C-alpha cells in the first residue's frame with residue numbers, strides 16, 4: 001500500500017528518486033532501474049519517472065520492457081508526444097512495422113511541427129516499402145528544417161531509388177522521341193482531335209504531352225509506379241495540358257471503361273518495351289488493353305517490335321559469361337549461374353560479329369492474343385571464332401514509314417541497351433558453316449539456345 005501521505009515516506013521516496021537518477025547518470029543502469037521501480041511502486045511522479053525508466057531499458061537493449069514502460073505512461077497520458085514517438089521507434093526496432101507506423105502517425109498528428117518525429121515516420125514507411133508516403137513525410141520534415149542535409153539527402157535517395165535509372169537517358173533519346181511523336185501526330189491527324197487516346201506507362205507523361213500537342217482533346221494515362229505518376233501529373237500541369245491529360249496512378253490492368261475511360265480508346269500509345277522486348281510484360285499488357293480498353297479497330301503505337309541479333313565472339317564479354325580455372329582451382333561449375341541476358345553498351349564493348357543481322361522474334365502488337373513460341377533458326381556463320389552468344393537489339397515499327405532501332409553500330413546512350421544472350425558454353429564456329437539455335441519466347445523472356453553440341 002502506497003503511503004506517500006506520511007512526510008517521512010515522501011522524503012524517503014524523493015531521496016530514492018534522486019539516488020536512482022544519480023546512478024543513471026553514473027552509468028549504473030541496473031541499479032537505477034531498481035531505484036526507479038521502487039519509486040514507481042510508491043506511485044511517486046510516475047509521469048516523470050516512466051520516461052527515465054523506459055529510456056534506460058532501451059539502453060539496456062530490453063525493447064519489450066521499454067515498451068511496457070511507455071505503455072504505462074500512455075495509460076496515464078494517452079497523448080504523451082515523447083512516449084508515442086519513442087514507442088514508435090521501439091516497435092520499429094522490434095520489427096512490428098504496422099504498429100510502429102500507426103504509433104508514429106499518432107505522434108506526428110499530435111506534434112505536427114516536429115521534424116524529427118516526421119522524419120522517423122518517413123524512415124519507417126520507407127523501410128516498409130511505402131516510398132510515396134515516405135517521400136511526402138521527408139518533404140514535410142524538410143519544409144520544417146530546410147537546412148537539414150540528412151533530410152535533403154533522404155528526399156533525393158528515395159526519389160532516385162524508386163525510379164529506374166534508365167528513365168532520364170530514355171527521355172533524352174531524341175531519335176526515339178521523334179519517332180514516337182511522328183507516329184502519334186500521324187495517328188491523331190488521321191483519326192481527328194476527338195480520338196480518345198490511352199497512354200499506358202506514362203513515365204514523365206511525355207507521350208501523353210505529345211498526343212495533346214498533336215491536338216488530342218482527351219488523353220487518359222496510367223503509370224503504375226505512384227511516385228512517377230504523381231510527377232507525371234505535375235509535369236502535365238506545368239506544361240499547360242492539365243485540362244486534357246489525366247494521369248492515373250494505376251496499372252493498366254486496374255483501368256476500366258466506365259471508370260477512368262468513358263469509352264474504349266481509339267489510339268493506344270505505350271512504350272513499355274524493355275531492351276529484350278518482353279520483360280516489362282508488354283504482351284500481357286497489350287492483350288489486356290485489346291480485350292478491355294480499346295475499340296476493336298484501335299490504332300496501336302507501336303504496332304510491332306522485333307528482336308534482331310547476330311552471333312558474336314568477345315573475350316571481354318566471355319569474362320562475364322563463363323568461368324573456368326581461377327587461382328589454380330576449377331570453378332567452371334559456377335558458369336551454371338552466369339547471366340542468361342547481360343545488358344551491354346554495344347558501341348562501348350569490344351565484340352566481333354560472326355554472322356549477319358537476323359530477325360530473332362517479331363511481335364505483332366495489333367494481335368489480340370500471343371502464344372509462347374519456339375522455332376529452329378539456322379544461322380549462317382560469316383567469320384570463324386569462339387561464339388559466346390547473341391548480341392540482340394530491337395526494331396520498333398510505329399506507323400507506316402516510322403520506325404526506330406537501337407542497332408549497336410550507331411545507337412549509344414539512349415534508354416535502351418543491347419543485350420548479350422550468352423550461350424551455356426562457348427562454341428567454336430567456322431565461316432561457311434551454320435549454327436542452329438532454338439529461338440522464341442515464353443511471353444516474358446526471349447529464348448535463345450544453341451542446338452549444336454559444343455566442339456572442343
Ligand SMILES: C[S@@+](CC[C@H](N)C(=O)[O-])C[C@H]1O[C@@H](n2cnc3c(N)ncnc32)[C@H](O)[C@@H]1O
Nearest residue numbers: 201202203206222223224225251252271272285
Ligand atoms: C519505358 S517507360 C516509358 C515512359 C514514357 N511513356 C516515355 O515513353 O517516355 C515505361 C513506364 O511504364 C510503366 N508501366 C509499365 N507497365 C505498365 C502498366 N501495365 N500500367 C501502368 N504503367 C506501366 C513503368 O512503371 C514505366 O514508368
